[in-house]
Amino acid sequence: MELSNILELIHAVSDSNLTEFNLQDGNLNISMSTEKTIVQQVAASADTASFAAGYQPTVQPTLQAAAQNQKDTDRADDTQKLTGNIVKSPLVGTYYAASSPDSAPFVKVGDKVSKGQVLGIVEAMKLMNEIEAEFDGTVKEILVENEQMVEFGQPMFVIE
Structure with a gap:
């Protein structure tokens, strides 16, 4: 070839x-x-x-990848400091705060939520997976931004 x-x-x-x-x-x-x-x-x-x-192929990390690695490290440190009930991502994918770009987000900080209520969506392999509240309470923090890549087990929401 x-x-x-x-x-x-x-x-x-x-x-x-x-x-x-x-x-x-x-x-x-x-x-x-x-x-x-x-x-x-x-x-x-x-x-x-x-x-x-x-031909000797080389792969060099981009600045964006290095910045993401630093964010992941910082997030791991911050996760240990979180208090309340934490909702984690059940899969790897892209997080969406709303059902469409022009729709209001499913939840905001300060919203009261019930167990089973949709908090957001994680898209994986063209499938939209609803992330539901596992607890009744109030959204204390939203730890991910709209259209951010999330990893399996990554904390997404803190509910008190």
Whole structure:
């Protein structure tokens, strides 16, 4: 496989909604995931040796990724300081505070909520998953912002 074809493949996968992609072509194995990490394993042969000698892929963390890592560290420290009932994300995805961009948010700080009431939505793999209150009480804090990526087990709301 030629370098131009590989680059075209990388751009096509990057522009798609795929979360993971694997390709095997003879001795060439290309794997990609949403972290935009490219892993190549090339067995030494006459065709691939010249390609491997001239092309060394590198992955460098972006400033945005570094900032997110710092936020995650800060959030982990802050989570230990939270008091009240904490509603955590049941899955990895994108958090939405409202059912549509022009709708009012499901809840705001200070709102009284009942067990089972929808607090927000987490989109995962094009499926909208409602996040429900696990407790009766008042929303003390909303720990995530609209359209923010959330991780499994990440604290999202504090209810007292």
